[in-house]
Amino acid sequence: MQNTMNQEMELYKFGRYYDKRRWISLWHQLDELLSHTPDSVLEIGPGCGVLKALAHCFGMDIETVDIDPEFGPDHLASAVSLPFENGSYDCVCAFQMLEHLPYEDALQAFREMLRVTRKYVLISIWDARPMWSYAIHVPMHGLIKFLVPKPCRAVTHVFNGEHHWEINKRGYELRRVIADFGSQGATLARTYRVLENPVHRFFVWEKIFRDRDGA
Numbered sequence: 001m002q003n004t005m006n007q008e009m010e011l012y013k014f015g016r017y018y019d020k021r022r023w024i025s026l027w028h029q030l031d032e033l034l035s036h037t038p039d040s041v042l043e044i045g046p047g048c049g050v051l052k053a054l055a056h057c058f059g060m061d062i063e064t065v066d067i068d069p070e071f072g073p074d075h076l077a078s079a080v081s082l083p084f085e086n087g088s089y090d091c092v093c094a095f096q097m098l099e100h101l102p103y104e105d106a107l108q109a110f111r112e113m114l115r116v117t118r119k120y121v122l123i124s125i126w127d128a129r130p131m132w133s134y135a136i137h138v139p140m141h142g143l144i145k146f147l148v149p150k151p152c153r154a155v156t157h158v159f160n161g162e163h164h165w166e167i168n169k170r171g172y173e174l175r176r177v178i179a180d181f182g183s184q185g186a187t188l189a190r191t192y193r194v195l196e197n198p199v200h201r202f203f204v205w206e207k208i209f210r211d212r213d214g215a
Contacts (some may be wrong), residue, residue, distance in 0.1 A: 018050070021197035025124065028194055028202060029095050030054055032122050033062075038090035042116065044079050044109070045097035046071065063089075079109035084116040093122040096200065099163045103172070106165070111184045114207055121186060125177075127193060127201035128157075129168035145195045167201060174201075181205070 018026075029051055033041060038060075046052055046064040048071060055062050065082065066073035077083045079094070079101070092113040098106040113121045130150040138144050157169035165172050182188055186205040194200045 021194075024196045025095075025194050025200045026051065026054070028200075029093070029122075029124070030058070032202065032204065033060060033091065033093065034058060036091055036120055036122075038119070040089045040091070042084070042089045042092045044082075044092065044094040044113065045100070046073060051095070080105055080112060082112045082116050086115055087118040088116045090118050091120045091122060092117040095122075095124045096126065098123060099126050099166055102164045107180060107184060110181055110186075114185050114205075117207055119207060121205040121207065122203070123205070124200050124202045126163060126166045126199055127168055127174070128155075128166040128199070129174075131193065131198040133195065133198065147193060147195060147198055 033055060041055070041060065041062045043051060043062050043064045045066060046062075049064065052062040052064055063075065064071075064073040065075040065077050065079070067076070067078050069076055075083065079097070094109070094113065098109060101109060110121070110123075113123075130152060131147040132150055133145070133147055135143055135145045154168060154170040154173065157163070157165055157172065167174055167177055178188055178191070181203070182205075185208045187208060189204040189206050191201060191203045194202070
């Protein structure tokens, strides 16, 4: 068991997995959570628990759920069958996790996230559309950063041992993903790509209340 744990931690090694770009994405994760001021948060697929530890430093407690006991989650369960009552948390999040599930399972996991949240679902997913990053200095405004899509054709995704699908691969175009996820009972408040790490696309979803209990 110790060897397995060491292998899991090796995956999340500082400087390799948690490189500078991923730390910037982590900043966005924390910023989104803090900006929504939830009283209760559930994180699905927490990895080695960095977000939970950082959030605690800013007065926010996060409960975690994972199928792998080696990570020591607060709750041991599958994302496609969460062991919580309807509307148990103000906010449910899953960052860079859903693409690790087959697409239909990812939709089921998202339905479960919507079921157990009262308000918001925050997610980020790998976006394969290549981008050019630019930065220009504008007098009186300072440094302006922006992304420009590279002209290219969508390619077919091939399972690489980690990702079963990625946004903007053939068959998983952004418009389809938004439509499929939105049809589960959510309204998209906004989506954006991280300027410094554009493979990470964030989504802020608001739950559509289906009955008096918000379930």
